[in-house]
Amino acid sequence: MAKIFDSIDDELQSWIKEQPMWFVATAPLGADGHVNMSPRGHDSFSVLDSHRVAWVDYTGSGVETIAHIRENGRVCLMFNSFGSRPRIVRLHGRGSVFLPGDATFDKVVSLHPDHPSTRAVITVDVTRISDSCGWGVPIMEMTGERDLLRLQAEKKGADGMSAYRTERNARSIDGLPGFPLDA
Template structure:
């Protein structure tokens, strides 16, 4: 049986903290819907009406483009262990980057990882829990260090160059809010 909430409860916070992976879904009014898996200890419940996740540099920047255009975001947590439960957070989000006045406040909540691009801050409009009876159990989920190794090797300059080539526009051509730099 689904339960709806107008804020993040302490029980939801506890469930969220126990999950090793979460999924982010966004869409602009036009174009593709984006759904991305996330992990690496990058999600935080800031308070009962705000959550955030540390966004590391990836192949695209769809979430930022969609948030800039529309703002809607859904986060899903799914238990893959013996607890058959799913939790979703529905809200409106913004991408906060290192040049934003609130960056120091938000980045302080996360571990220092290579490849940091932005923090996605979400204002919670509602949340829900539901069963996960059809979700398979997985015995072992172990972290990958591939992304950390990649951005450690590339360094800050390599990350900036990658942003300019791959992260300024979404796959549908929407701006992501990241600024083009002059070479």
């Protein structure tokens, strides 16, 4: 049975920061919509306070997380240890999307290295925090971050990234509005 936490305390925050990869899961309201789960990495995640987290959202091949959060706000983040001590932590909550120029965007982006693929900041007001065993998660070794996202964004340049988002991120796979937020 999962252990439930009242808040993200210092020990949990430290453990979360140690994890090189985490996952975000969202789903549309429609029963025929697609549940989405995306892996995340790089130095992009922040614990803002005991019940609020955020990450710098990079341009990707899809826009499901943004589209689902815009539609209904529901989100679950999962962190798991690939080290010798097994552990899985899930943060359930309500997400919001922020764009360049918004104070929340500026604050969160300033906490992380500059990245040319940055398109938004997503915050989550955490309503449930659980910890489970993770006994089925394999032990794996981190060998490094991929830099392909940065290289692609640098090659395209700011105008190319904007055009890519307009072409590939305007709608989710279920046809929900994606990015930019006025789409």
